Amino acid sequence: MHLTLERFDLLASEMNRRRIAVVGDVMLDRYLWGTVERISPEAPVPVVLQTGESLNLGGAANVAANVASLGASALLVGLIGDDPSGRQLLELVEKSGFEAGGILISDDRPTSVKTRVIAHGQHVVRIDRESTAPIDDATAANLLNRLALLLEGVDAFILEDYNKGLLTPQLIRGIITLAKERGIPVGVDPKHTNFWEYKGATLFKPNLRELQTALGRSLGSEELLVSGAREARDRLEVEHLLVTRGESGMALVTGQEVDFIPTRARRVHDVSGAGDTVIATLITALAAGANVFEAAHIANHAAGVVIAELGAVPIQIRELRRVVGQPG
Numbered sequence: 055m056h057l058t059l060e061r062f063d064l065l066a067s068e069m070n071r072r073r074i075a076v077v078g079d080v081m082l083d084r085y086l087w088g089t090v091e092r093i094s095p096e097a098p099v100p101v102v103l104q105t106g107e108s109l110n111l112g113g114a115a116n117v118a119a120n121v122a123s124l125g126a127s128a129l130l131v132g133l134i135g136d137d138p139s140g141r142q143l144l145e146l147v148e149k150s151g152f153e154a155g156g157i158l159i160s161d162d163r164p165t166s167v168k169t170r171v172i173a174h175g176q177h178v179v180r181i182d183r184e185s186t187a188p189i190d191d192a193t194a195a196n197l198l199n200r201l202a203l204l205l206e207g208v209d210a211f212i213l214e215d216y217n218k219g220l221l222t223p224q225l226i227r228g229i230i231t232l233a234k235e236r237g238i239p240v241g242v243d244p245k246h247t248n249f250w251e252y253k254g255a256t257l258f259k260p261n262l263r264e265l266q267t268a269l270g271r272s273l274g275s276e277e278l279l280v281s282g283a284r285e286a287r288d289r290l291e292v293e294h295l296l297v298t299r300g301e302s303g304m305a306l307v308t309g310q311e312v313d314f315i316p317t318r319a320r321r322v323h324d325v326s327g328a329g330d331t332v333i334a335t336l337i338t339a340l341a342a343g344a345n346v347f348e349a350a351h352i353a354n355h356a357a358g359v360v361i362a363e364l365g366a367v368p369i370q371i372r373e374l375r376r377v378v379g380q381p382g
Contacts, residue, residue: 057220057348059378061348061379062101062375062379063354063375064344065344065352066124066375068342068343069125069339069371070126072210072338072342073126073128073130073209074118074121074127074208074209074211074337074343075129075130075131075204075210075212076118076129076131076212076214076216076334077131077156077197077201077212077214077225077229078131078132078212078214078216078220079132079216080134080166081111081112081115081116081143081166081168081184081216081218082111082112082139082142082143082165082166082168083110083112083116083141083168083170084167084169084170084294085104085106085109085169085172086102086111086154086170086171087106087107087108088104088170088171088173089102089103089105089174090102090173090174095163100150100178102173109365111143111147111150112166113132113166113214113216113218113330114131114132114214114216115143115146116145116330116368117214117243117330118130118147118150118152118367119150119152119368120330120334120335120356121152121227121337122368123371124334124335124338124368124369124374126205126286126338126341127152127157128153129152129155129204129208130147130152130153130156130346131156131197131200131201132152132156132157132220133157133160133197134159135159135160135164135191136159137164137165140159140164140318141163144162144219144381145228147331151367155200156200156201156204157253158191158197158200159304161253164183164184164185166180166182166183167182167184168180169183183217187217188219189220189222189225192222192301194225195224198228198229198232199242203213203220205232205238207237208236209238209341210238210239210240210337210338211229211241211337212242212337212339213226213242213252214246215242215243215245216245217245217370219253223248223251228373230252230254230255236353239257239341240255240256240257241255241257241258241259241327241333241336241340242257242258242292243259243330244259245264245343246264246267246268249268250287250290252290252292253292254290255290256292256293256294256340257294257295257340257346258286258287258292258294259295259296259297259332259338260281260286261289261297261298261329262298262299262302263298263379264284269282278309283297283305289306290319293346294308294346295308297348298329298332298357300317301373302316303315303317303318304354306346310344315351315354317357328361329358331356331359331369332353332354332356333353334368334369335349335353335356335357335369335374336350336353336362337349338348339352339353352374355374355377355378358377359373359374359377363371
């Protein structure tokens with residue numbers, strides 16, 4: 055479909071009036087930058103001479119950063135540890151200008167941190183520090199109660215699941231019930247552990263591998279993909295199901311309609327964070343009044359922009375407007 059700049063500008067203006075609650079696994083992305091000039095004499099591994107270090111918001115925090123960079127107000131709800139990384143993450147949230155009132159600090163689990171070592175623009179290794187144990191029922195109830203107190207003016211929910219233990223079945227059901235009671239749409243970016251727990255959400259966005267794993271079979275043709283997507287949509291009782299397919303683009307199944315959306319990427323540098331950008335753009339656009347086809351195409355443009363950058367970077371509204379305005 056072709057989206058005019060006039061229509062995009064109208065939606066962008068409406069995004070500025072929306073408040074989106076992002077609930078999920080919050081992470082800190084640490085990047086160690088360097089160069090490689092030799093192999094270690096101790097083992098056949100490269101020796102990286104560190105030249106710099108940077109910190110970015112990751113996971114659900116990156117989704118919230120994307121929402122904020124689109125002009126909407128973002129409310130981040132999640133769990134961090136009582137540790138230096140958690141404090142660094144809160145500082146980044148403050149600098150990004152969105153709400154962190156929904157973040158709880160845990161005494162018994164660390165802040166999730168992904169440390170990437172990058173030399174000459176290439177990933178050398180990634181080191182993860184995290185707990186993936188499900189949160190207990192008391193913590194889930196505490197998060198749900200805090201979210202209920204912060205709901206004034208919330209136009210949509212995004213549930214961002216990275217299998218790090220925050221989105222338990224109890225919390226998922228509680229949030230979807232809360233949203234339904236208030237008529238608030240819910241968008242879901244799932245992972246495999248609780249894939250089938252999101253019954254009743256508005257929009258469900260698995261990638262192709264996640265959908266195939268959940269269904270237990272290959273979806274190697276467009277016909278099989280549509281059949282599988284419809285089966286999952288019906289089983290989950292969601293309105294829309296969008297399957298991201300990497301270099302093959304996206305497939306949107308809604309009602310009896312199917313829309314295959316080719317990728318807009320012209321250069322692929324790093325796909326980390328692309329899913330965060332897609333769900334953030336989808337739900338923010340829907341909250342702003344876009345129909346689901348418009349929202350999916352805008353999100354596809356956004357993904358094409360961010361995968362050309364190294365690291366998980368939020369989509370910028372000006373850059374998104376520029377690519378939307380480009381022909382075919």
